[in-house]
Amino acid sequence: xxxxxxxxxxxxxxxSLLLHKLRSLLTSLGVLFGVGSVxxxxxxxxxxxxxxxxxxxxxxxxxxxxxxxxxxxDAASDQQTRVLSYGLTHADRRRIEETYPWLEEVxxxxxxxQEVRHGTRVLNPRVLAxxxxxxxxxxxxxxxxxxxxxxxxxxxxxxxxxxxEVARALMPLTDPIGETVKIGSEYFTVVGVLMPRVxxxxxxxxxxxxxxxxxxxxxxxxxxxxxxxxxxxxSGSREIEEVELHEIVLAVRSPEExxxxxxxxxxxxxxxxxxxxxxxxVPLELLxxxxxxxxxxxxxxxxxxxxxxxxxxxxxxxxMLATVTERTREIGIRRxxxxxxxxxxxxxxVETVVLSVGGGxxxxxxxxxxxxxVERYADLTTxxxxxxxxxxxxxxxSIGLLFGLYPAWRAATMDPVEALRHE
Numbered sequence: 001x002x003x004x005x006x007x008x009x010x011x012x013x014x015x016s017l018l019l020h021k022l023r024s025l026l027t028s029l030g031v032l033f034g035v036g037s038v039x040x041x042x043x044x045x046x047x048x049x050x051x052x053x054x055x056x057x058x059x060x061x062x063x064x065x066x067x068x069x070x071x072x073x074d075a076a077s078d079q080q081t082r083v084l085s086y087g088l089t090h091a092d093r094r095r096i097e098e099t100y101p102w103l104e105e106v107x108x109x110x111x112x113x114q115e116v117r118h119g120t121r122v123l124n125p126r127v128l129a130x131x132x133x134x135x136x137x138x139x140x141x142x143x144x145x146x147x148x149x150x151x152x153x154x155x156x157x158x159x160x161x162x163x164x165e166v167a168r169a170l171m172p173l174t175d176p177i178g179e180t181v182k183i184g185s186e187y188f189t190v191v192g193v194l195m196p197r198v199x200x201x202x203x204x205x206x207x208x209x210x211x212x213x214x215x216x217x218x219x220x221x222x223x224x225x226x227x228x229x230x231x232x233x234x235s236g237s238r239e240i241e242e243v244e245l246h247e248i249v250l251a252v253r254s255p256e257e258x259x260x261x262x263x264x265x266x267x268x269x270x271x272x273x274x275x276x277x278x279x280x281x282v283p284l285e286l287l288x289x290x291x292x293x294x295x296x297x298x299x300x301x302x303x304x305x306x307x308x309x310x311x312x313x314x315x316x317x318x319x320m321l322a323t324v325t326e327r328t329r330e331i332g333i334r335r336x337x338x339x340x341x342x343x344x345x346x347x348x349x350v351e352t353v354v355l356s357v358g359g360g361x362x363x364x365x366x367x368x369x370x371x372x373x374v375e376r377y378a379d380l381t382t383x384x385x386x387x388x389x390x391x392x393x394x395x396x397x398s399i400g401l402l403f404g405l406y407p408a409w410r411a412a413t414m415d416p417v418e419a420l421r422h423e
Contacts, residue, residue, distance in 0.1 A: 126213070129218065169213070309396060323351070
């Protein structure tokens, strides 16, 4: 008995909506696009956030990264030739190793401005001279071959490991393991290929760079063939840069010691460097910021998309008010035949819910389709969480009920006599 009036109201509501198919369709489109935009925007925001967090995690959540930073140009910048010495040094690395016994590894990294060739293909990737411990502290997975070894470092061997991007660009059709590449004026044998990963920094590539991948060589080999100085020619002037180390990666035993290590490193570098030619990067802090940014980003995107749902709800209320006016005589007849106010309210609420539910279900399908299209054609990562469709659909139904209450109440409170007189 409880379900009979509801079932009858649903049948009557659906029949009433089908009498005006186009109007019902256009009314539900507002909800459809609102739900679809909520799901799509949250998916795009979630994907961008997840990608950023993954990149930060790849830097090592238990690492502290010290980086050399070129100081601002001084008054000598108009000289034709000048030598600029700055950044981290081997003395900094030794001092850190001797002072902080709780560090598991201290890995030096030096970036070389060298051209990489294979046959007729030429690239300007990031050539990094480092030690075998680099693989362990950064968590880099190998795709093929092996990484640099202690024997390579001690023997000052001309071997290298290519990043996946570099290997694909230089040798797209051949197995790179065992091939020879020319770095600068020296030849190196490829012993391994790394899986793709995030760059160590966000600096733009040097002019002429064609890839953001890396080539890694032993630190001893880099020092032997390329020395400590690098020449840069800019706008007719020549600038010689002397940088001993571009990065020092500190691997800490536990996350609890990361902040302490970062603070100690900042203090030590401030005491030994006359100018601020370094920076201390803590991936754990970056990860916390990224998670907070994700939360704010989702709130903003969800709010913008929620406005679309609000507009759709206003459209539903507007149409239902017009429907109440059109059906005034019908409402009067039903009241005269014994229908109570709650029956009239139920009838019109059912119609608004049917519109919002129908639009919501179609919006979910659209919202799940948009991220697939974005991933395929825009090359962006999207992640649809289970909460997004549920949230969007729940809001659409709530909006249908909320914006349907006033038209239903207005229909139920009509004077039956006046309603029967309506033409």
